[in-house]
Structures are given as structure tokens and as C-alpha cells.
Amino acid sequence: MSPSTSALILVSAVLLLSSATTSAYNVTLILEKYPDYTEFNNLLSKTGVADEINRRQTITVFALSNGHFGDISSKKDDVQKRIISTHVVLDYYDVTKLKQYNTSKGPLTTLFQTYGQAKGQQGFLNVVVKEGEVFLSSAVKGASMDTKVESSVASQPYNISILSISSPIIAPGIDGALSPASAKQPNAPPQLVRGRQRRKARSKKRLLLLVQRVTVERRPMVAQSYLQMQIAPP
Numbered sequence: 001m002s003p004s005t006s007a008l009i010l011v012s013a014v015l016l017l018s019s020a021t022t023s024a025y026n027v028t029l030i031l032e033k034y035p036d037y038t039e040f041n042n043l044l045s046k047t048g049v050a051d052e053i054n055r056r057q058t059i060t061v062f063a064l065s066n067g068h069f070g071d072i073s074s075k076k077d078d079v080q081k082r083i084i085s086t087h088v089v090l091d092y093y094d095v096t097k098l099k100q101y102n103t104s105k106g107p108l109t110t111l112f113q114t115y116g117q118a119k120g121q122q123g124f125l126n127v128v129v130k131e132g133e134v135f136l137s138s139a140v141k142g143a144s145m146d147t148k149v150e151s152s153v154a155s156q157p158y159n160i161s162i163l164s165i166s167s168p169i170i171a172p173g174i175d176g177a178l179s180p181a182s183a184k185q186p187n188a189p190p191q192l193v194r195g196r197q198r199r200k201a202r203s204k205k206r207l208l209l210l211v212q213r214v215t216v217e218r219r220p221m222v223a224q225s226y227l228q229m230q231i232a233p234p
Contacts (some may be wrong), residue, residue: 024159027053027061031162034153036065043072047081052111053088053160060089060161062136062169063153070168079175085112086138086169089125092158098134098149101127107139112174122171138171 028050031041040063044050053059064087072083088111093101103126113123124139134149147169153162 024057025054025156027059027160027162030154030156030160031063037063037153039066039069039073040064043069043080043084047077047084049081049084049088049111052085056090058090058092058159060091060093060163062087062089062147062149062165063162064168065164068167070170072168075175082112082115082117082174083168083170085115086110086123086125086171086174087165088112090114092161093163094155094157094161095134095149095152095163098127098163099129099132101129101134103127112171118171119173122174125169136165136169138169138174140172143170143172 031037089108107124121139126137126139128135136147137143137145148166150164155161
């Protein structure tokens with residue numbers, strides 16, 4: 001065998017190995033077999049999250065069936081990507097493995113965490129097992145734990161696992177909305193402010209008139225001191 005032929009075979013082998021390594025699966029092609037997940041599959045492609053999933057070696061996707069998106073589809077493209085990327089965990093989990101999950105390991109790390117955009121715990125998911133059922137929530141404090149892992153859609157152990165969930169996982173603040181604690185209270189209308197000022201002025205005037213009626217002859221020092229306290233600026 002000539003050196004050139006040997007080199008060609010070696011290059012071909014490397015290319016084939018590289019292709020097999022970088023394309024262990026295609027999440028879009030997998031979900032195409034399941035019509036109930038058409039909307040989710042389209043959103044993965046639209047946001048570019050599908051390409052990021054396909055570049056990973058080990059991944060878990062929490063998929064939403066058609067009609068279970070809530071208001072995600074009405075949000076801006078960048079917000080959709082943030083939300084969908086929190087449904088992708090950077091490790092392999094099937095239903096059995098999740099049921100055995102030890103919370104001492106801490107929360108699950110999502111694809112969104114790799115973007116460098118997550119605030120606080122937005123890039124992580126909590127797992128809770130109740131009576132044999134697995135529930136998920138954002139790791140952000142106060143997030144509701146009402147998303148249930150329903151079943152396995154498809155898997156290629158131990159590369160990709162696609163699990164069906166009952167509802168979207170929305171990390172508080174991921175859409176840019178302020179949390180109730182951080183939201184600014186609206187300023188009072190000018191008319192209300194002026195009304196308060198007038199009532200305060202009238203109350204002070206009535207108080208001064210009352211003080212003036214005090215019998216100065218009987219309590220001159222008390223009346224004078226009290227009057228000075230009320231007139232003195234704060």
C-alpha cells in the first residue's frame with residue numbers, strides 16, 4: 001500500500017470518527033417521530049437550542065407536548081430561547097434516575113447557565129420526589145414546584161434522554177419582569193399629594209388655634225412651650 005493511500009485511509013477514518021463523535025444524535029430528527037411534540041420541536045429549531053443540544057455528548061431535554069406551552073409562544077425570541085434552554089439539563093437522566101435523585105447533590109445545571117445571562121439560580125432546576133412522582137422547579141427562591149415529569153418520550157442511553165413534562169418551567173425574572181419584592185411602587189398622583197398637604201396644613205392650623213385658647217394666665221410656660229413646639233420647623 002502506497003504512503004498516499006495509507007494517508008487517505010487515515011484521514012477518512014479520522015473524519016468518520018469525528019462525525020460519529022460530534023453527531024451522536026439529532027434532537028430534531030428524534031422529535032419528528034412524535035407529532036405530539038411538533039410545537040416544541042419547532043421552538044427548539046427556531047431558537048437555535050436544537051443545534052446547541054446536538055453539539056453536546058450527554059443531555060436531558062424536558063419536552064412540552066402541543067398545547068402545554070402557556071404563553072411562551074407569545075414572548076420575544078430572546079425570552080423564548082432563555083426559557084427553552086432551562087428545559088435542557090447538561091447530564092443524562094431518565095425517569096428511574098430522577099426518582100433516585102439525591103437532593104444533596106444540589107440542583108441540576110441547565111443549558112441556560114452556560115450563556116452567562118442567568119441571574120442567581122435561574123440556570124438551575126430543583127428536583128423533588130413525592131410519593132414516587134418527580135417534580136421540577138426553577139432553583140430560584142419562591143419558584144413554584146408544580147411541573148411534573150410524566151414519561152419518557154425517547155432516549156439513547158447515555159447520550160440523550162427526552163422526558164415529557166406537564167407544564168413549562170419558568171424561572172422568576174427570566175423574562176425580564178421584576179419580582180414583587182423589587183418592583184418600584186408607583187408615585188402617588190399629584191392631586192392626591194396636594195390634597196394631603198392641604199389637609200395637613202388645616203390640621204396644623206386648628207391645633208394652633210386650640211393652643212391659643214389655653215388660659216395663658218394659668219399655664220403660661222406650658223402653653224408657650226407647646227406653641228413653640230408646634231410652630232418650630234421639623
